[in-house]
Amino acid sequence: MDRRLSIAPMMDWTDRHCRAFHRALTSRALLYTEMVTAPAVIHGDRQRLLGFDPVEHPVALQLGGSDPDQLAEAARIGEAFGYDEINLNVGCPSDRVQSGRFGACLMREPSLVADCMAAIKAAVAVPGTVKCRIGVDDQDPLVSLFETVDACAAVGVEVFIVHARKAWLQGLSPKENRDVPPLDYGLVRRLKRERPHLSISINGGIASLDEAEAHLDASDGVRLDGVMLGRAAYHEPAILGQADRRLFGTGTPDVDAFTAIDRYRPYMAARLAEGVHLPAMTRHMLGLMHGRPGARTFRRILTVEAAGPGAGLEVVDRAVEAVREAEARMGPRTEAA
Incomplete structure (x- = not known):
């Protein structure tokens, strides 16, 4: 190993x-x-x-x-x-x-x-x-x-x-x-x-x-x-x-934050179908956009809206869109955590 x-x-x-x-x-x-x-x-x-x-x-x-x-x-x-x-x-x-x-x-x-x-x-x-x-x-x-x-x-x-x-x-x-x-x-x-x-x-x-x-x-x-x-x-x-x-020297491209969420989605969908509440999964993502425009909004949506009754992947989509919009508006500047 x-x-x-x-x-x-x-x-x-x-x-x-x-x-x-x-x-x-x-x-x-x-x-x-x-x-x-x-x-x-x-x-x-x-x-x-x-x-x-x-x-x-x-x-x-x-x-x-x-x-x-x-x-x-x-x-x-x-x-x-x-x-x-x-x-x-x-x-x-x-x-x-x-x-x-x-x-x-x-x-x-x-x-x-x-x-x-x-x-x-x-x-x-x-x-x-x-x-x-x-x-x-x-x-x-x-x-x-x-x-x-x-x-x-x-x-x-x-x-x-x-x-x-x-x-x-x-x-x-x-x-x-x-x-x-x-x-x-x-x-x-x-x-x-x-x-x-x-x-x-x-x-x-x-x-x-x-x-x-x-x-x-x-x-x-x-x-x-x-x-x-x-x-x-x-x-x-x-x-x-x-x-x-x-660290491992693979020839694969780096995984950015948006790609990681796309990869995590099928797992989240499967667990939601089993009755797992969304915050149990999104709480681990709160630092994912650290230093990016929209990071604070991303965290707020995943903390507050994910806790609502029946919250699903649409909440994750809103959080991602908040970052994309902020980056389109502000460019690659960083946001204070």
């Missing part, structure tokens, strides 16, 4: 509608689900939690948990649903996650993470991968990151996505944990340099494709295997329309 670009698992954001929309912009990026706990997969409404459209491939299921048997069962269920990868969350810093003994607090228990990954790998044929931080609280990242990676590599894990920040489990909110702890990209590059046989992708604070390309540059002798974009991909999704050409 080509991992040069992936879109981070983000709670309340990267649901199946978001992933289908992102796929309209890039055919090559690896997409991730929101984190789903292993007990939820085993005991919950599986179709609601795990259902996805074939258009999303390649797509990975991210699991949360710390019980190897539960994770193995959840992984088997995920594989049966058709996911291309099973990923273990060893990075989420929320209080709820800590109380369940999973997420970033597992950085303190590398042997347990390895046990979990061994169980997942034994249960499924698709890749079992790890997304982790570089450490938590007062840990020395040089120790905690390498211990976690080496323990998992010893049981056959080959793919790691590293958020290049510590998580502070005491004193910082989950939101603050995405920004406040300093980034240490150099440590992730060192990990790849010293463990060249492993696939290492980097995550955290990467705000553009320019920055993604810089991380993939091997001029220092280190060639990272991939970049994972998070909030930048969500808030300014139009950047993904250049990803196939710039």
